[in-house]
Amino acid sequence: MNIVQLKTFLVLAECLNVTETSVRMNCTQPAVSARIRNLEEECNVLLFDRIGKRVYLTKQGAVFRDYVKNAVDILQTATDHLKQMDDPLSGCVKFGATNFIGTYFLPPFLGLYRRDYPNISFEVNISCSSDILGRLEDNSVEFVVLSDQISIDESRYHVQNICDDEMILVVAPDHPLAESQQCTVDELENYNFLLKGDGSSTHGFVLEKIHAMGGRLGSVMHISSTEAIKQGVMYGLGISFLSRFTVSHEMETARLCEVPLESVCFKRKIRFIYREEKRLSAPSERFLATLLESMMAESPRK
CATH class of the missing domain: 1.10.10.10 (Winged helix-like DNA-binding domain superfamily/Winged helix DNA-binding domain)
Structure with a gap:
């Protein structure tokens, strides 16, 4: 047969x-x-x-x-x-990303990449970190993109940093803090905050930084969606710490304002990960190399 x-x-x-x-x-x-x-x-x-x-x-x-x-x-x-x-400029790049990265960080780059290489297609699974790491394990995606706040066994994975992701304090334009040159950690307990829930890596990252400086937040409303948090801040429901990638458009259009926080820098790494024994396809290798080059070219301007 x-x-x-x-x-x-x-x-x-x-x-x-x-x-x-x-x-x-x-x-x-x-x-x-x-x-x-x-x-x-x-x-x-x-x-x-x-x-x-x-x-x-x-x-x-x-x-x-x-x-x-x-x-x-x-x-x-x-x-x-x-x-x-064997052809890095055609075929499908299949990968996973966490919600924030897949929604806000990657789409601009994906759009430019498809414009330059129209024979490349993408299958992007956007989900929570545990789900996309599970997909990496069962080989249904070639690699994943997530922050360094998500714990992994680095002895089993190839890990490459792409760029820094800065979390900033954002408020609505008519919020009392909007006109402030700076906010201290001690002042944070006077305001209502919108944050993701306790299980979120972002939630843990923010609280760890604040507590390390001896501060604490005021009342906290937990919202599972980053987009819903952003909308809530714009409409005066509270203030929040959000990635600069997430709010860049709203800040350019003056729908949100950044408030510098004294003596605290909220930076984490965005990185891509694949299994050590995995041989990436040529399209995936080319895509990741171009992504790294793009981020390195932009970093001096940030």
């Missing part, structure tokens, strides 16, 4: 005509008959009924067709993947 026999079977099962099958398979009619006969002998079952000059799928042939189609599709996918791995 070989791939040529299986493809011949699928064509004949579709058109039910030996002559047409021979044309589509670029072979003789006796060759078509021989391939089908050999398949039937190997399977020890009749795949087609021959009635006069016509052929019909048997019930066994119909069942076999579904399995053969799946097998041929899988082999074709594997072949396409192997070809894609």
Whole structure:
């Protein structure tokens, strides 16, 4: 049983005509008959009924067709993947990212990359860190992009820093702090805050920094969505610490204001990670190299 026999079977099962099958398979009619006969002998079952000059799928042939189609599709996918791995400018880059990174950090770069390399496609799984790390483990994504606040076993992964992510204190334009040149840590307990819940790496990162400086926050409303927190700040529901990447547009359009925080710098690393034993495809290697170059070129301007 070989791939040529299986493809011949699928064509004949579709058109039910030996002559047409021979044309589509670029072979003789006796060759078509021989391939089908050999398949039937190997399977020890009749795949087609021959009635006069016509052929019909048997019930066994119909069942076999579904399995053969799946097998041929899988082999074709594997072949396409192997070809894609040799061409860095075509194919699919499949990766995972946490919600903030997949929503705010990567889209501008992805748009520019697709403009420059239109034969590249992307499959991006945006989810919580535990989910995307699980996808990395089961090999359903090639790499993931997340912050260094998410703990991983670095002995099992290749880890590369991409850039710094700065968390800043943001308020609505009409908030009392909006006109302040600076805010002290001690003042923070006077204001209402919007933050992600206790299980969030961002939540832990912010509180650790504040507590290390001897400060504490005022009342806290937990909201699971970064976008909802941003909207809440704009509409005066509270203030928050958000990534500069997240609020860059709102700050440019004066819908949010940054308030410098005295003696505290909230910086974390954004990095990509893949399994140590993993060999990345050529499109993924090219994409990550270009991302690193882009971030290095921008860093002096930040």
